[in-house]
Amino acid sequence: MELTTEAKEQLDTALSVSGLRSTRQREHIYKVLLTRRDHPSADEVYARAKQEMPSISLATVYNCLDTLVECGLVKRLNYERESSRYCPNDGDHAHFMDEATGRVYDIALPEDFEKVVAKVLPDGFKANKVKLSFTGYAPVDLESNRVALSAK
Amino acid sequence: MELTTEAKEQLDTALSVSGLRSTRQREHIYKVLLTRRDHPSADEVYARAKQEMPSISLATVYNCLDTLVECGLVKRLNYERESSRYCPNDGDHAHFMDEATGRVYDIALPEDFEKVVAKVLPDGFKANKVKLSFTGYAPVDLESNRVALSAK
């Protein structure tokens, strides 16, 4: 329930820009995603959301997540056929899935990344979205939180 | 049924390397993917496969595709929550999905791409797989086949 006022404003404006309402459920789901910066599945979001809002339904969690993705506040990521995972959208970043643990880490991208990548596209192709994702092994001694940055 | 002998050898060796058998069905599925170089779903592969092999089952198509992916002969790609699509694996390439048509194009990658991308990873991360995918608009006048190359 205690989103920072900053986050709440971001949410409210993003919703109203899209002609959507701010609701307790949407706010709560957004807060859940901001609280632990990992990459939970809809089911996991549901479990966490119910702790403070026991009456929320799984369908509503899906709906809220979809809404937040549409507003651009949240990213949905898919690894192979696994169920979708969600994270707050803090600007462009890539994802790295550790094969050993299943954890997903955020990987910061250099500012020029978009340009580097644009060179790859043949003439006439216009990309709206670029997704870069890795699978492999993460350092074992990484502190349990997820947001690995330090692009070198 | 008429895989080039080259393709058949590739298939047989890839399978036997993994301790797997060469079967009529696996060969046929591989041929189906090589014939039209697009990116069909399992269902579409099933439809095409049945034309020459009416007795094949959908489960077998899934099994064969999984097997070919494990052998490294085929790539499976996933866009959002859509059903998986498959294409022959001709070395590293990215994918571009045209939002207007749903078609997927192969995008060639420069040789140094792996190195460019490795710089993005923080110390200690070891990537086994890198996936790069785009969503956007492809040139409308593109000949109907899919393999767009010409990385510039």
Next chain:
DNA sequence: CTAGGTGCAAAAGGTTTGCGGTTAA
């Protein structure tokens, strides 16, 4: 000969939908 593969049909599992009741603006 026999381990591995196939075909069928049923089950699983994640996600979506329809509907009656609720709520934000």
Next chain:
DNA sequence: TTAACCGCAAACCTTTTGCACCTAG
């Protein structure tokens, strides 16, 4: 006030699985 949203349960759809039969090596 009322269109948008929520909760519930059922439906959906892609993918997987169990099992009896078949076949490549």
